[in-house]
Structures are given as structure tokens and as C-alpha cells.
Amino acid sequence: MNATVENLPGPRLRHGLDAQQAGLLHADALAFLADLHERFEGRRRALLAARRERQARFDAGELPGFLPETRAIREADWRVAPIPAALRDRRVEITGPVDRKMIINALNSGAKVFMADFEDSTAPTFANLVDGQLNLRDAVAGTIDYRAPDGRAYALGPDPAVLVVRPRGWHLPERHLEIGGEAIAGALFDFGLFAYHNALALHARDRGPYFYLPKMESHREAVLWNDVMDHVEAVLGLQQGAMKATVLIETLPAVFEMDEILHALRTRVVGLNCGRWDYIFSYFKTLRAHRDRVLPERGQVVMTVPFLRHYSELLIRTCHRRGAFAMGGMAAQIPINHDPAANAAALAKVRADKLREVSAGHDGTWVAHPALVAVAREVFDAHMPTPNQLHVARADVVADRDTLLAPSTGTITRGGFDANVEVCLRYLAAWMDGLGCVPIHHLMEDAATAEIARAQLWQWLHHADGGIAPPLAFDDGAPIDFATFDAVLAATRDRLAATAMPGQARIGDAATLLARLTHADALADFLTLEAYASLRDP
Template sequence: MAVPKERVLTQPAQVHGATRPEHDAILTPDALAFLADLHRRFDARRLELLAARKLRQARFDAGELPDFRPDTAAIREGQWTVAPIPAALRDRRVEITGPVERKMIINALNSGAKVFMADFEDSSAPTFANQIDGQINLRDAVNGSIEYVSPEGKQYRVKQNPAVLVVRPRGWHLPERHISVDGEPMAGALVDFGLYVFHNARQLQARDLGPYFYLPKLEAMEEAALWDEVMSAAESELDLPPDCMKATVLIETLPAAFQMHEILHALRGRIVGLNCGRWDYIFSYLKTFRAHGDRLLPDRGQVLMTVPFLKSYSELLIQTCHRRGAFAMGGMAAQIPIKGDEAANEAALAKVRADKLREVQAGHDGTWVAHPALVPVAQEVFDQYMPSPNQLGVVRADVCVTRHHLIAPCSGSISRAGFDNNVEVALRYTASWLDGQGCVPIHHLMEDAATAEIARAQLWQWLHHGPLEFTDHAPIDFALFDHALAKHTHRLRESNAAYAARADQAAALLSTLTHADHLGDFLTLAAYTQL
């Protein structure tokens, strides 16, 4: 645990959630004072930036289209590079992600992946117990004491040469209502980041392991600059070297795709790379154009990384990163092994191989998987086509991406099966999230908040920008949605009687969000008050 500098005593953060005795080692008086300091220094600016998001979206709703910023042209055109990449992160060919659950952490660290992204965000349901238990688990992983014994008696321990640990705190938009400062709820991002660095930063820094972070949901360079200020303040407070905390930013919002140079520049002393957060990016496309009936997307299964607007985004990210000396990370393979059906399993693995082949041949420096069994599949592809630790030398001078390319409409169709699958995924994921599970296998895909957001946003757009038709020319209407929701809610209740209340709760929430006149910003914000 890092020992903060002597500070003037002020009121520490207040804890309102139910705790267990073992949480006391995380929620110490010094740690709570550290959180309070972060809140008082940075929360007002965070709220200003969230207000700027709303104004930006209002302009999009009124018909404006995203574009590159004229006021930052000098940054895009300038000759500069980011700081050198630390040795521990120079080979990131395969990364695995998952929630901060104890068994998951051990399995991910042992998976053979180069990096494990421990996730407080889209694959975690932020119950207070989940968040603080996650901090305990990460503390134990850092100090080497983490272990787990299953109910059946199987023991799990971390092996030699584990994956490098990278932590994803919650996005700027998510609150933590169980911890407040001066009567105001803290930002989930500051809670996750603050507790992790307070208890682990000194030990990680002493071993040249960061601490390292993935930063989600950014929309503008100013939001990246705020993270830089937060990390600089934490380094100073904890007596750590400047810029020892390193960050990789997920480009998972459409506005951020127009500011990739600017985001790298804002974090240039500590940024390591950008990542194609493809599922959130598709959701952001839907949300950004929620009022634009001419930019609807077809069935999710048709919105692949080969469609023009996604291919352009991926190639621009590679070109931008490599020009600045930063890594360009590929996206998530959501498939999970299919047991008992060899043909179906091989078909799923073939999709993973094709996706990873596309990424490595395009110039990406690494990729993501959601399941340990996919690590060797992805690694085999990257080992074959990327024998060096990375591809920083692939400059992609052939890429010329314009505003039009990044916002190009996507052709395709809407099928009954795609509509029904969206209802099922949105319902089942929301019910699981409300039950404390943020990462849910559904039909052999690992669904998280991002994929559930795609499902519910597509439903909203298809129903509110009608009249639309399925491929068989039947109309898409609210009667059909209500029937499908009732059908899947009944099935969910029947599958688990103890789960019935969550099924009904999730169905009511999904119905409200889908029938509303405006597409809500985030499912997890709407559901958080019910968690």
C-alpha cells in the first residue's frame, strides 16, 4: 500500500453501502481521504465535460454530423510522438478481458495471454460488494497472495509468468452512489482508480509494472486531459515518478474517432496505445445518429468490421497510432467454446481466426479475446503474421479516411431472427446485470453491457424510425416487440423460478426504454438505481 504525503486533514469520503469486515482493509481512513481529495479536485471538471457531451449530442439530434475539429488541426498536422512504451507492454499480441471476480482473475492471469484487462466497467455489474471485492482481489493479485478454492474443492493459484495486469475503471459518466464527498456521490471512475492506485501503485511501480490502465468511453481530448491530470495528481500524492501510470484508450465512441490524434496528444507522456472497442463503437454510432432515420443499422450479425464505416475506423486508428509511436489494438472476439457440437465449435473458431487474420494483416499490434480457450487461437494467427513484438513500422500510408468514410451508412436487412435475438439478449443481460452478473454467455457469445446496448438501441431505432419491414415484408411494430418481450420474459421465469423477479424487473425497464420518445444514453445508468 502506498503511503500518501502528509495532508491537511479534511472530511474523508463517506461510505453508505453495506460492507463486510474484510472491506475495512480497502476502505481505510487514509484511502477515503485520498478519494475525497480526488473528488474535490476533479469532479467539477468531470461534470462540465459530461454537460458538454449533452450539448454535442443535442447538435447531432438537430441534424449536425460529426467532423474533425478545426481548432485542433495543428495537433493533427504536427510532428510529435508519444513517450516510449514500457518494456512490459511492448508485446501485447493477445489480451484477455473479464470482470474483477477472483476465479476469473486467476484464470485470466494463467491463460497465456500477454495482458489481462481486469474490468470494473462493461463486464461487471457495479454492486458495492462487487466493486470492493474486486479491489481485494486485485490487491491480492498484485501482492501474489491470490488463490481460490471452488465449492468442489478445486484449488486455483497464479502460475509463473502471468499476464500483465491492466485495469479498466468505470467511464466518466457512471456514479458510485455508495461513496460520497460533501454530500455528492463520487464518480465511479475516481473510486475504481483511486482505491486501486492507493493500495497497489507503489508495489507495481517498483516492479516496472505501471500501474497500467484502460480508459473507456472517452468522447473528446478534454476528457483524456482530465485523466492525465488525475493520474499526475495521484503520482504526486503517492510519491511516484511522473508518468509512471500508463494508459491505453478505448476508441469506442464515434466522436472520439474524430479526435484520435488529439487524445494521444493529451496523454502523450503516458499513453501506450488506442484500442478498437468495436461493440461500444457500434452502439455509439447508433446513439450518435439516434435521430437520423437514414443511418439505421441492419441485424447485428451483418455489422462486421468489414463494413465501410468500421473498416475505415480501424484503419484510421492503425495509421494514427503508428504515426505517433503508439500501439493500435484490435477488438474483442466474443465467441466462447461450444461444447458437445464439434462442427459448430469449429465454425465459431473459424470466425475468430478470420477476424484475427484481418486485424494482424491490417497492421494491428494485438487483439482481445473473452475466453481463455481463444488465447491460443488468436496467438497462433498473430505469431504467424507478426513475428516481431509489434507492428509499429506498419505506417499504412495508403489509408485516406475522410469524415464521410467514418459516418457512411451501412446497408443490410432486418430479419425476424435478428429482432427476436435483440429482445432476448437485452432482456437476459439486463436481468443478469440486475442480479450482479455483468458478463453473460448467451448463444455461445459472451455478452457484456456493450453488446446489450447494441441490442436495445437497435430495437429503439427500428421501432421509432418506421414504418420498417422485415425481409419477409412483415411490419416491424411495437405489438411485435411487446409480444417478443413477453415471450422471452416467460421463458426466463420458467428457466429459473428464483430468477422470476429479476426477469420481470428487466422486462419493465427494457419496455420503458424502448417505448420512450428518446433513446436513453446508457442502459447501465437507467438500471443502476435498481441494482
Template sequence: MSVLQEYVPERGTIEINGPMTPERAAILTDDALDFLARLHHGFDARCLELLACRKERQREYDAGQLPDFREDTRAIREDDWRVAPIPEALRDRRVEITGPVSRKMVINALNSGARVFMADFEDSNAPTFANVVDGQINLRDAVDGRIAFTNPDGREYRLVDNPAVLIVRPRGWHLPESHLTLDGLPLSAALVDFGLFVWHNARALHERDRGPYFYLPKLESMEEAALWDEVMAFAENELNLPAGCMKATVLIETLPAAFQMDEILHALRTRIVGLNCGRWDYIFSYIKTCRNDRSRVLPERGQVGMTVPFLRAYSQLLIRTCHRRGAFAMGGMAAQIPIKNDPAANQAALEKVRTDKLREVRDGHDGTWVAHPALVPVAMEIFDAHMDGSNQLDRPLDELDIGRDQLLAPCAGTITREGFDNNVEVALRYTAAWLDGLGCVPIHHLMEDAATAEIARAQLWQWLHHGGLEFTDHAPITMALFDRALASHAHRLRDADVPGAARIDEAAELLTELTRADTLADFLTLPAYARL
């Protein structure tokens, strides 16, 4: 691995720890690195303070305190105010496709027929140096309209006319970027992803009335949203762009954030466009936040759908909150993918997607997510048939009484041996693939990413550390069963033709450490990052 040092005048030394090429050097220019250093000096300290606040809140939850609506922000929730007008390019978001920033994916997603492509540096992207920097190359070329890709079989991929609107999801505040260090300290991954993208693309996108636009992940408080507002305002000023031209959609994918939807909208009110039901991370956050609360242990993940009470309350509150403030309420991800060799199974999977999207549009969502291009027409058909106009902002608000108890409602269900075993397999296979550089992996006809794998991993910890839990056949759930299941899957997969097979043993070791630990780790990707 080559190491290139760049001296940034008056701001220290940035080290690039990764194999450089001329194409990557065109992204990691002196001017771009100088901009990253300014972002770091301006905002990293505040980021670290807010991450410390997260840990303090979690200590309170672990001690028995429940998340709740904030008393000090009651006026924000009760007063009448609305967010800034939504740009024309984002007025119709009925179907959005998401995926990593690999070159072929970027082209296929922009060409998919979806209204929006969310280019993801986070949950569907393993943050190797190559993936992070090459992803920036791919997005720059897409913005320029010159992106192309040739498959090994000779097939060529190029952009169609009028591709989807591009929205970029940088990584969350909690993640470091250790491949880029300033005086030996890792830069914030969020600021790296954001900074490199706007440095190379913001001007071109603004001139075409296309933003730049962002999806903001993993927020837990209005203060974290306010920090993003400050970052974007700083970047607009540095790049001589109009104030407020950078727009954001926030994923409500943590349990603490569900109690601050109004406050998050208010903190970003001059630039926010909407909130999104990040359902898979939200389930993971429910487990993590309530990890010491035996009354809120969840059943196996296949039983935790959007119709269970706590998720139903969350999605309905998001719709009502957004529409009251003039913001979009975006629906969640359909993780199903086409099943090519089994028409009956494929039809059943598509029916699940249709049912999910029908619930969303009837509830009042303004759009939804899919993970595969083949699902775009399925979701589009549902929203075209049931949504009058380009969104549902003018739909009368439902009278809802959703409070703390509804958002924290325990979830009924069971844990089967099959569900337990599936969690072990998914957590193991995904971790191995992630270590091997893949951030999204098809497993049993579902597209698994970091969020869905986190559910599997966190549930295993939860079930094994709350003693006395049983399977449906009344056999106890024990660490010995976990050990046997993990060993069995590792033995079977070690030489199998699956993504990450070469890293199976390393993934098993890491999964054992995390599952046996006395405390549920905040994120799988943090300890795994050191092994990339």
C-alpha cells in the same frame, strides 16, 4: 445493509453504503477514503463540465449536425510528434484477455497465457458494492502474488509464474458510485476505481516495472483524455511516484472519439501506450450519435461486422494514426466462447475468431482481445504466424484517405424477425443478469456484456422509432411486436435456469420504459443502477 460513516478531515463526510467486512475495511481505510476525497475535490467539477459538453454535442447531432474533425486542432493532426517510449512490459501485447474482477476470473485470466489481462470494472462488471470493493481486494491480492481461490468442488486456483501483465479498466466518466458518497453526493465511479487501485497497488507495481497501467473507456474528446492525464499526474505526485510512470491505453469506442484520435494521443502523449478498437461500444455509439438520422439506421447486429465500410474505415484510421505517433493499435474483442457439446458448431465459432484475428494482424494491429481463456491459443497462433517481432510499429504506413464520409458511411443490410427477436432476448436476459450482479453472461454461445447488450437495446429503439421499417418478409416493425416478443421471453425465462431469472420482470419493465421513451437513453446502466 450497514452504513458506516467516516469523517475525512476538512473534506467532509464519506458514507459507505454497503455491507462491511474486515476484508472490505482493509480497502476502504481512512487514508484511502481521504485520497478519494482529494480526487473528488480536485476533478469532479471538471468531469461534470465535460459530461455537460457531451449533452450539448448530442443536441447538435440530434438537430442534424454530423460529427467531424475539429478545425481548432488541425495543427495537432498535421504536425509531426510522437508519444513517449513504451515500457518494456508492454512492448508485446499480441493477445490480451478481458474479464470482470471476480476472484476466479482474475486468476484464470492471469494464468491464461495471454500477454495482458485487462481487469474490468466497467462493461463486464455489474457495480454492486460487493463486486466493486471485492474486486479491489482481488486485484490487491493478485498484485501481492497471494491470490488463491477454492472452487465448491474442491479445485484450487493459484497464480503461475510469470502471469500476464495487469491492466485495469476503471468505469467511465459518466458513471456514479452511489455506494460511496461525499456529503451526500455520489463519488465519480472512475475516480473510485482508479483511486482505490493506485492507493493500494501503485507503489508495488512501480517497483516491479509494471506501471500501474490502465485502459480508459468511453472517452469522447481530447479534453476528457486530458482530464485523465491530470488525474494520473496528481496521483503520481501524491504517492511520490515518478511523473509519467502510470501508463494508459484508450479505447476508441465512441463515434466522436474517432474524429479525435490524434488529439487524444496528444493529450496523453507522455503516458499513452496505444488505442484500442472497442468495436461493440463503437457500434452502439454510432447508433446513439446518429439516432435521429434515418439514413444511418443499422441492420441487425449480426450483419454489422468489422468489414462493413464505416467499421473498416474506423479500424484502418486507428492503425495509421497510432503507428504514425509511435503508439500501439490494438484490435477488438472476439465475443465467441467454446461450444462444448457441439463440435461442428464449435469449429465454426473458432473459424470466425481466426478470420477476425487474421484480418486484424494483416491490417497492422499490434494485438487483439479475447473474452475466454480457450481463445487465447487461437488468437496467439494467428499473431505468431503473421506478425514479425513483438509489434508492428515499424511496418510502413498505408496510404489511406479516410475522412468524415467514410467514418459515417451508411451500412447496408436487413432486419429479420429472428434478428429482432434475438435483440429482445439478449437485452432482456442481460439486463436481468446485470440487476442480479453479473456483468457478463453467455447467451447463445456469445459472451454478452454491457456493450453488446447496448447494441441490442439501442437497435430496438432505433427500429421502432423510425417509422416505416420492415422485416425481410415486408411485415412492418411495430411496438406491438416488441411487446409480444418481450412478454413471450419474460414468460419463458421467469422460471428458467438462467442468470438473473429472478429479476426478469424487473428487467422487462425497465426495457419497456427505455424502448418506449421518446429519446434513446444514453446508457442502459444509468437507470439500471438505481435498481441494483
């Protein structure tokens, strides 16, 4: 760890530090982050520009598809590096923010893996990010504990889950640290700081470090991640490939480059994950200009519809052909303790979803709450007696571009429309107030749900007529128009502003932003980017 501040643009923190934070963000750590920024920021920006250029082609009528220039990679026989012993059984993974109590409960939950999330379930306030890093450093050291206001004490149990960290995606900046007057990438801040403080300790115990990599849209973005990890391994004195990565396939363009992404990371990748909620959002966003690809309300867009089922099964086939794991998606349900019947119905949905995943050939799955770990594990134990299902080849699955792009059929109800407005307002208000993981109607929601809701509202309203028959309408025949949206937004804003809930004080700000984004001529790329300037950050 010989990085120094010499010959580097001076890193500047735009936030004061307490004693603990100063011990984390000391001069050498900042120099390490500055080096990452100087080496990789130009490439990151070029890749984001390439995203925008490709999206412009989609908006002009082009459709995503498999790349002709990488056909040789898809057709060749090659496999990824062997999977380390600590990750060979991942049947149940729990995910959540980097809150101290959450980390302890997740590590003690009985899940095989805990994904500590700096991305969609963490609002990027300075305190959340830096205290989250301190929490994880204590977790890696085995010293993490917590005493609740009611006096209850929390500490690590004897057999904690394997820790995997998800940094933010390439598109998100980190305004609290500037290098040469530029904000560092959130991805490099989260990844770099965790690696600097924990990589050697984890590697000494054969525990990685391990990462989940989100929101990629092309294999070139995977190449960048691989180069970042190569460089950090060299700086820290780790052998090449010591850092392992699982990639979330949660964008529509990425599903056409799964082989290429695995190949780019082949010395360190251990699997791909069906990030299905963000994938649905990406379907809306990528095909936003294609009126013939408008989907019904989100409650009807389930994993059994053809385009989502094919995505899941193609991911399994691709991964297993290359010796990598194919991880299933999230169960967001949380216990409904006051209503046993409703709780039983919710758990039945979880079991059915996990049965679909394990029967299809997935090697593991995600849950959002410790109470679901045993439910998911029971299903996987019953139907996956082996540590994983790499032996399930799924040779019956043939990649089909048309199926991956085929819209599902269904309706748009007034209830579905109103629910999109409500969930977006509730989540956005809580996020602006510093919460990234929010319970809404007995589901633990993160940014992906809000992204689905606001993107779907935009698409419905901007394709409601457009001179094309038949116009979009509610299932009762009434038109979908901005007058309806404005009325629902106002009524929902007023109702929520009088309701005790996370982010209640920010409901008005959330409504103003949602109105602006929905009325805008262009669909904004990311809600969290648009809301970043409004984030509460004392």
C-alpha cells in the same frame, strides 16, 4: 500518501464493511478518494454537460467531424513517450471481470495482458467492486489463490500476464461512497482505490500501474484523465508519466479526435484500442435522430463493412504515426463442448477475425475466454513475427469523414429483431442480479451487447415511419411497429422466466425497464445508468 480528512467534506460509506473491506477502505484511503472528488468532480460534470450539448446539436441535424480548432495537432509531427518493456508485446490480451477465480485463470492463460474490468463486465454491486479490489491487491502481491466448492485449488503460475485495470467511464456514479453528500465518480473510485493500494508495488517491479480508459467522447476528457494521473503520481511519490494508459476508441465522436487524445496523454499513453461493440452502439446513439443512418440488424454489422473497416484502419495509421500501439477488438466466443462441429465453426470465425486484424496492422487483439488465447496467438505468431507492428505505417489510409459515417446496407429479419429483445432481457436481468459478464448463446456478453440491442430496437421503432417513405420493414415486408415489439417482449419474457439462467428471477424487472426505455421518446444514454437503481446490492 499524506492525504488526510482535514478540510475535506467527510466521506461517507453507505454500506457496512467486513474486516477485509475495512482494511481496504480505511480513513486514509477514503481521504485520498475524497481529495480526487474535490479536485476533479466539477470538471467531470462540465465535460458530461458538454457531451449533452454536442448530442443536442447532432439530434438537430449536425454530424460529427474532425475539429478545425485542433487541426495543427493532427498535422504536426510528434510522438508519444516510449512504450515500457512490459507492454511492447501485447499480441493477445484477455479481458474479464474482477472475480477471484477469473483473475487467476486470466493471469495464467498464456495471454500477454489481462485487462481486469470494473466497467462493462462487472455489475457495480458493493461486493463486486470492493472484493474485486481486494482480489487485485492479492494478485499484485502474488498471494491470490482460490478454492472452488468442488475442492479444486487455483493459484498464480510462474509467468502471469501483465495486469491492466479498466475503471468505469466518466459517466457512471458510485453510490456507495459519498463525499459531501455527492456520489463519487465510479471512474475515480475504481482508479483511485487501485492506485492507492497498488501503484508503488507495481512501479517497483516495472509493471506500471497500467490502465485501460473507456468511453471517452473527446480529447478534453483525456486531458482530465491525464491531470488525474499527474496528481495521483505526485501524491504517491511516483515520477510523472509512471502511470501508463491505453484508450478505448469506442465512441463515434472519439474517432474524430484520436490524434488529439494521444496528444493529451502523450507522456503516458501506449496505444488505442478498437472497442468495436461499444463503437457500434455509439454509432446508433450519436446518430439516433438521423433516419438515413439507421443500420440493419446487428449480425450484419461486421468489421468488414466500410464504416467499421475505416475506423479500424484509421486507428492503426494514427497510432503508428505517433509511436503508439493499435489494439484490435474482442472475440467473445466461448467453447461449445457439447457440439464439436459448432465449436469448430466458432473457432474458424475467431481465426478469420484475428487474421483480418493482424493483416491490417494491429499490434494485438482481445479474447474473452482462456480457450481462445492459443487460437488468437497462433494467428498473430504466424503473421506478426515481431513483438508489434509499429513499422506498418498504413500510409495508404486517408481519413474520410463520409466513410466513417456511412451506414451499412442490409436487412432486418424477424429473427434479428427477436434476438435483440432476447439478448437485452437476458443480460439486463443478470446485471440487475449482480452479474456483469453473462454467457448467452455461446458468447461471453457484457454491457455493450445489450446496449447495441436496445438502442437498435429504439431506433428501428422510432424511425419505422415518421412520414418518411419508404417505412422500415422486415425483410418479408411486414411493418416494424410497437405492437410487434410488445408481443415479442411479452413472449420472450414469459419464456425466459421459465428458463433456468442467470438472473432468471429478474426477468420481469428487465422486461419492464426495456419496455419503458424502448417506448420513451428519447433514447437513454446508457442502459446501466437506467438500471442502476434496480441493481441487487445486499
